[in-house]
Amino acid sequence: MFRYLTPLFVIGILIVVFSIGLLRDPSELPSTFIDRAAPTFDLPRLKDPANRVGSTDYSGKAVLVNVWATWCVGCREEHPFLMDLAESGEIPIYGINWRDRRPDALRWLDRYGDPYVASGFDEDGRVAVDWGVYGAPETFLISEDGIVLHKHLGPLTEAIWLEDFVPLLGGSS
Amino acid sequence: MIRAGLPGLLLGLLLVAAPAAAIDSGKAFEDPELQARYENIIAQVRCLKCQNQSIKDSNVFLASDLRREIRRLLGEGKTDQEVFDFLVERYGEFALYSPRKSGATLVLWLTPFILLVAGSFVGYSVIRKRMSMSLEDDALTE
Numbered sequence: 001m002f003r004y005l006t007p008l009f010v011i012g013i014l015i016v017v018f019s020i021g022l023l024r025d026p027s028e029l030p031s032t033f034i035d036r037a038a039p040t041f042d043l044p045r046l047k048d049p050a051n052r053v054g055s056t057d058y059s060g061k062a063v064l065v066n067v068w069a070t071w072c073v074g075c076r077e078e079h080p081f082l083m084d085l086a087e088s089g090e091i092p093i094y095g096i097n098w099r100d101r102r103p104d105a106l107r108w109l110d111r112y113g114d115p116y117v118a119s120g121f122d123e124d125g126r127v128a129v130d131w132g133v134y135g136a137p138e139t140f141l142i143s144e145d146g147i148v149l150h151k152h153l154g155p156l157t158e159a160i161w162l163e164d165f166v167p168l169l170g171g172s173s
Numbered sequence: 174m175i176r177a178g179l180p181g182l183l184l185g186l187l188l189v190a191a192p193a194a195a196i197d198s199g200k201a202f203e204d205p206e207l208q209a210r211y212e213n214i215i216a217q218v219r220c221l222k223c224q225n226q227s228i229k230d231s232n233v234f235l236a237s238d239l240r241r242e243i244r245r246l247l248g249e250g251k252t253d254q255e256v257f258d259f260l261v262e263r264y265g266e267f268a269l270y271s272p273r274k275s276g277a278t279l280v281l282w283l284t285p286f287i288l289l290v291a292g293s294f295v296g297y298s299v300i301r302k303r304m305s306m307s308l309e310d311d312a313l314t315e
Binding site: 099130132 | 238239261262263
């Protein structure tokens with residue numbers, strides 16, 4: 001009896017291990033910053049290059065930090081939802097405009113609307129490296145204590161917002 | 174002869190130059206030792222945007238941004254370990270092709286050896302059993 005069950009048992013374990021491995025999307029990495037202090041940034045403003053925008057602007061407030069670019073298809077996809085979210089006043093959204101051209105980015109905001117309190121202009125991608133960004137759009141939820149509660153990779157939708165972000169917000173505020 | 178050779182030579186030079194120009198062509202450091210460390214590090218860092226390439230082989234801008242940060246850190250006199258820590262802190266262990274031999278990734282390093290030992294133990298006991306059974310089996314087949 002034991003003789004026949006052992007291989008079955010081993011195969012069962014392997015099936016479980018491989019299914020977990022195969023069902024995971026290898027391009028989606030968890031942020032290393034979850035539950036740790038959020039990285040900081042200090043960048044020239046996209047709309048007003050003479051002034052700066054940075055993490056000190058939102059200290060003590062729960063905010064979203066959204067990494068976007070005009071070359072990013074997913075950003076276009078999530079834009080209407082970001083506009084809705086900004087309009088609802090639920091949470092301030094700060095943008096990091098990553099590796100973009102300023103005229104393109106300004107035209108984008110002009111055309112589709114600007115959901116951001118302000119966007120920093122990360123022309124050379126240095127801030128993006130500090131934030132561990134490897135694909136736009138990426139959206140970080142930062143608590144009022146400056147802790148990263150969640151990071152979403154890919155376009156944000158209302159369903160994802162309600163499921164992954166709102167419960168975390170309830171707990172912290 | 175010369176007339177035929179020149180365009181060919183130019184074409185040849187172009188073909189040689191093109192791939193080199195695609196990625197970092199120039200030397201990052203004057204110091205050959207620093208340059209060697211730099212090349213060694215970038216060959217071990219995964220390009221997260223193009224996951225089966227190292228940032229040494231990739232020309233997407235994220236890879237070039239990471240190379241630039243690594244050059245900056247090395248230029249500031251950071252050790253290789255500090256550079257790897259910088260990357261792991263931001264992108265996680267996954268960014269390194271050769272995971273560090275500590276913490277959770279230690280399992281990755283030890284599993285093959287554990288499996289090897291377990292496998293040889295199983296193999297040994299199976300062979301021993303078969304050897305003691307061989308006479309019985311012969312008797313049965315006859």
